[in-house]
Amino acid sequence: MAILIDETKSVIVQGITGREGSARTKLMLEYGTRVIGGCTPGRGGAQVHGLPVFDTVEEAVRNLGRVDVSVIFVPAPKVKEAAMEAIGAGIPLLALIADRVPLYDVLEICEVADEKGAKFVGPNTVGIISPGKAVLGMIGGSAEAARSWFRTGCVGIVSRSGGLSASTGYYISQTGLGVSTICHVGGDAVVGLTMPQVVEMFELDDQTELIVVIGEIGGLQEEQIADLVERGKIKKPILAYIGGRSAQTGTRYSHAGAIIEAGQGTWQSKVGRLRSAGVEVVEQIGEIPEKARKMLKAS
Amino acid sequence: MAKLHEYKAKQILARYGIEIPKGEVVYNAESAFNVAERLGGKCVIKAQIHSTSRASKGGIKFAKTAEEARKIASEILGSRIDNNLCEALLVEEKVEIEKEFYLGFIIDTVLKRPVLLFSEFGGSGIEDRAETTKRLVCSVRHEPTIEQIKTICSDEGVAAILQKLYRLAREYEARSAEINPLVLSGNRSFVALDCRISVDDYAVFRHEDLDIEVARELGHTPTRLEKLAWQVEKNDYRGTFYFVEIDDEFKPGIKIGFHGAGGGGSMASLDAAERNGLRPACYVDTSGNPPASKIYRAARIILSIKGIRGYFLSGSGVASQEQFILARGVLKAFLEERPKIPAVLRLGGNGEEVAKQIVENFGKFLPMPIEAYQKNHSADFCASRLRSLIEEANENSNFEELPAFSFEGKLYEFKTKTGRIIFNHSIFEKVDASYVVEACPVKILKKDEQGLPILAIDPADAERGKCIECLACEFASWEKGFGGVKVEFPIEGLEDGNSN
Numbered sequence: 001m002a003i004l005i006d007e008t009k010s011v012i013v014q015g016i017t018g019r020e021g022s023a024r025t026k027l028m029l030e031y032g033t034r035v036i037g038g039c040t041p042g043r044g045g046a047q048v049h050g051l052p053v054f055d056t057v058e059e060a061v062r063n064l065g066r067v068d069v070s071v072i073f074v075p076a077p078k079v080k081e082a083a084m085e086a087i088g089a090g091i092p093l094l095a096l097i098a099d100r101v102p103l104y105d106v107l108e109i110c111e112v113a114d115e116k117g118a119k120f121v122g123p124n125t126v127g128i129i130s131p132g133k134a135v136l137g138m139i140g141g142s143a144e145a146a147r148s149w150f151r152t153g154c155v156g157i158v159s160r161s162g163g164l165s166a167s168t169g170y171y172i173s174q175t176g177l178g179v180s181t182i183c184h185v186g187g188d189a190v191v192g193l194t195m196p197q198v199v200e201m202f203e204l205d206d207q208t209e210l211i212v213v214i215g216e217i218g219g220l221q222e223e224q225i226a227d228l229v230e231r232g233k234i235k236k237p238i239l240a241y242i243g244g245r246s247a248q249t250g251t252r253y254s255h256a257g258a259i260i261e262a263g264q265g266t267w268q269s270k271v272g273r274l275r276s277a278g279v280e281v282v283e284q285i286g287e288i289p290e291k292a293r294k295m296l297k298a299s
Numbered sequence: 300m301a302k303l304h305e306y307k308a309k310q311i312l313a314r315y316g317i318e319i320p321k322g323e324v325v326y327n328a329e330s331a332f333n334v335a336e337r338l339g340g341k342c343v344i345k346a347q348i349h350s351t352s353r354a355s356k357g358g359i360k361f362a363k364t365a366e367e368a369r370k371i372a373s374e375i376l377g378s379r380i381d382n383n384l385c386e387a388l389l390v391e392e393k394v395e396i397e398k399e400f401y402l403g404f405i406i407d408t409v410l411k412r413p414v415l416l417f418s419e420f421g422g423s424g425i426e427d428r429a430e431t432t433k434r435l436v437c438s439v440r441h442e443p444t445i446e447q448i449k450t451i452c453s454d455e456g457v458a459a460i461l462q463k464l465y466r467l468a469r470e471y472e473a474r475s476a477e478i479n480p481l482v483l484s485g486n487r488s489f490v491a492l493d494c495r496i497s498v499d500d501y502a503v504f505r506h507e508d509l510d511i512e513v514a515r516e517l518g519h520t521p522t523r524l525e526k527l528a529w530q531v532e533k534n535d536y537r538g539t540f541y542f543v544e545i546d547d548e549f550k551p552g553i554k555i556g557f558h559g560a561g562g563g564g565s566m567a568s569l570d571a572a573e574r575n576g577l578r579p580a581c582y583v584d585t586s587g588n589p590p591a592s593k594i595y596r597a598a599r600i601i602l603s604i605k606g607i608r609g610y611f612l613s614g615s616g617v618a619s620q621e622q623f624i625l626a627r628g629v630l631k632a633f634l635e636e637r638p639k640i641p642a643v644l645r646l647g648g649n650g651e652e653v654a655k656q657i658v659e660n661f662g663k664f665l666p667m668p669i670e671a672y673q674k675n676h677s678a679d680f681c682a683s684r685l686r687s688l689i690e691e692a693n694e695n696s697n698f699e700e701l702p703a704f705s706f707e708g709k710l711y712e713f714k715t716k717t718g719r720i721i722f723n724h725s726i727f728e729k730v731d732a733s734y735v736v737e738a739c740p741v742k743i744l745k746k747d748e749q750g751l752p753i754l755a756i757d758p759a760d761a762e763r764g765k766c767i768e769c770l771a772c773e774f775a776s777w778e779k780g781f782g783g784v785k786v787e788f789p790i791e792g793l794e795d796g797n798s799n
Contacts, residue, residue: 020588075536076501099539099587102502103406104472107439110411126619141619141649149617161563163586163615166648170617170674187562189408189474216566219408243566246573285567286677 002130002181003156003201003208004093004121005033009068009134012060012091013038014082016048020097020138021073025049028071030143033134036064057089071095071127071136079123080105087118095136096122096192106190113192120192121185126162129169130181139166139182153178155292156202158195159214160187160221161243168214168288175289177296180207189219196224203234210237210296212288213279217244218265226277237295238279241288242270301498301511304347306389308496312478315467317460318490322391331372334390335365344371347387348380348520356380361393382546383520394490399480401432402461404468406475413437413468415461417452421480442466456489457481471509472502519546524581524600527792531596535717538589540597543582544604552578553689555609556601556640560625561586564615564678568645571678572611575686579611580604585628588620592717592768592788594628599790602636609689610642613681617674618648626654626671627770630661631786633669634701641667641688645681647674660778664701666694702782713754714762718788720772724751726783735784738775741767 011028015021016038026049028035037052037060044055054060061067070086072079076098086094087109096109101123113120121128127137132152139162140146149166151173159165165184172179183198185191195213202208211234215222222242228234245267271281282291303311306324313319323334324347335342342365346358353359358380362368368390375385403416418432433451437443442465448458460481468476474497484490503511513521513529521529528542541562557572557579559565565584572579583601585594601610612629626646633642646654651673658671668688672681708725722735732752736744743765745755752772756765768788776784 077504100501100536102472102505103474103499104439104469104502107406107411107413111438111440138619141621145619145649159563161561161566161615163561163618164563164567166619167564167615167617167674190406190411214563216563224409243563243570245570247566247569284571284677284679286679 001205001207002133003198003205004130004181004183005069005128005136006130006133007032007034009034010064010066011035011069011071011136012057012064012067013071013073014040014057014086015073016040016051016053017043017046018073022048024071024073024097024138025051027138027140027143027146028135031135031140031146033136036067057085057091061089061091067091069093069095069136071097073097076100076102076123080109083109083120084112087112087116090116092118094118094120094192095125095127096120096186097125097127097137099124101188103188103190106188110190110192121183122192123186124188125184125186126165128181128183131169131173131179137184139169139184149173150182151178152180154180154207154209154296155212156180156205156208156210157182157212157214158198158202159184160195160216161214162187164214164243164285168212168285171286171289172212172292175293177289177292180205185221194224195221196228199225199228199234199238203236208236209299210239210292212292213238213240214285215240215242215270217242217247217267217270220265222270223273226273226279229277229279237299239288239292239295240274240279240281241283241285242267242274242281245283301500301503301509301513302349303496303498303509304349304387305345305494306347306387307509308476308494309491311467311471311496312491312494315463317463317478318488320391320394320490320492322389325372325388325390326376326386328369328373328376331388331390332365332369335362335368338390338392340364340368341393342368343391343393344368344375345389345391346375346380346385347389348383348385350381350383353380358385394482394492395485396480396482396492397485398483400457400482401477401479402457402464402481403432403477403479404464404473404475407436410436413439413465415443415448415451415465416477417457417461421482437465439469442469460489468496471496471506472499473497474499524603527790528597528600530791531593531600535593538585538587538593540589540593541582541584542597542600545579545581550578552576553608553686554578554580554606555611555685555689556604556607557581557583558597558601558610558612558629559584559586560612560614560620561618564613564618567615568611568613568678568682571613571682574679575682577609577611577682577686580607585625586614586620590768591624591628591631591770592715594625595631595770595788596790598629598632599636599793602632602638603793607640609640609685610638611682611685612642613645613678614647616645616647616676616678620648621650622646622648622654623650623657624769626657627774630657631770631773634661634664637664637666639666639694641685642669643681643685643688644669644671645673645676645678646671647676657774663699666696666698668693668695701777702780704782704785711751711753713758713766715766715768716762716764717768718786720766721785721787722752723783723785726781727751730779730781730783734775734779735772738771740769740771741765744772
């Protein structure tokens, strides 16, 4: 069944007339995502890849009927406004692609989304892909690459790194296994859907049999996953990798979330916590496919 | 987070009506003497550096007279504390302390809410403050009322200061803010004795008044190259360029320049480098589809780090972004600098075949070997290859000369977003411009009636960003063996002075 996105979900793109928005709309359409339109203020009436463009999300929803997802391709300083508009129009799931979105903008989106029962992935996400079904955002870079890299299967992947989301999906597919869904939650300190939330979704998904977690230093998302496992909330096997072993305290490693603060969120503490909860942790990313195969055989 | 110095943080507190000790920031011993004299001689001298153990490392000292203040200032200024060069001092009145409190404001990344913190036990060296600290979870949209704050702090006066702390943290988009200690002083008023504020890196553009030099949490005072790198990144939102110098001279391993592509992949590759006996002198990440101009500048800055013996580029291995853009950016830097160090570029993902071809075509113009690998080679394999190349040290003494560009003759030029492109029309009178025109992926070039390459669009549009700075035209001219195209992406300040 996969999680979050499949070929039945209807999708709009905010910022569809921009360079990135237009290019990634093409990718999504060609892969099989049901993209039905888009918006750019002041560009209503235009067409992009044969899709209608509206001035506002409100108008798009009025004309297109039910919209399940909005993928937001606007520059970082304008993400808050765009997200508020989508939430206001009643869209239940958003993907915020931009990097460098101010933290307080994200916090505001979080509060409003909670009040309205909306969810969002990102910011700073390359997106979500359910191989063979649909893609949100830009995983794969082109539909052709996404088709050749990822096979459909039973491994669910959740990651704080965009590049490692794609490479893990690729290496897993190369070993003959396949992927249910890859979800990149984004590398920021505060993100909408978190890795533990996505792990819970995989637990409920009938297609997923093994969950791969690509974590990194900073924050507490990996520790929360360990808590879920300890409390018996997750029964499916989890295989984890944590990046940033050689990181220094107090220095940020590209992702806004990848920083060790006040001794919290170190590589050692995360790996220790996961292992004591019974989660399998590999130390090199390259070990994942073989380990995944063994774990699936055993279960 | 961009950390503010204590004196700047205190200026903000004062603006929001929180009392701070009388004092001034100074940059030389003479001014320290003058300020101390105005304060009556007795004063405290505090090094303005980012260190959590400033006091125990000699960064905070007390003087009884202005003369003594001068002596202390001259000792601290120019010294290093925790590897931070001390260039400024805060000279303040000494405040009598009756009681010390801890006031804090943080963003709880699990709750995704701002949280106010209060403890009746302020000051440094309080081991178990966590147990005595009370928390008030707030909304980012509504300031907490005094009534709400009084649930964690019964004193009305302190509650009012907590409310001001929330207000200033919210308005300056602080990642964290703390007053420690807030002291109850002899005359019954509350004074903020020390204060730390960190501002969200991504919001720095909305707070120009803070005059933040480098909006990055580096863990140290920004180096010259870090400042240069931030200038490249600051106003260019096309992709991300992250640059940190790693000062680990005591660590074993061969010093190399490290260039990652994609945050997670970069971190994994950094770990792989260390596993293979390499010691990255920097952590660099170019990701999120940056233009070749940004990658080129990143590579130039990395190459200017002194003493590196190799260059390692490695990302996630299966990247969505087009790998030939990365290859062109790095190669252009190498072709210009011709450094005598080997390089291994792990270019896996979209466009990797083209990327590998570029590296293979241009390697012959370089004095040392450069190798390209693709998505089926691990970061560990590539790191070990670089190590072997460094150890083998095979210099190619008869490397070929790249066709040079000549500024003589008829020149045609236009500006791009961050640089300029020049065509030597005198050369194009002799060779066909089709290769260059057709190489442009965004089709902004054409041939004029004489067959010379010119812009097909308004030059102002090219400068606004229609030219995507991908270097395709310059590489096309090199591939054809003539130097009719010159692309210039200047890096202000890189040529002056030496690294560090």
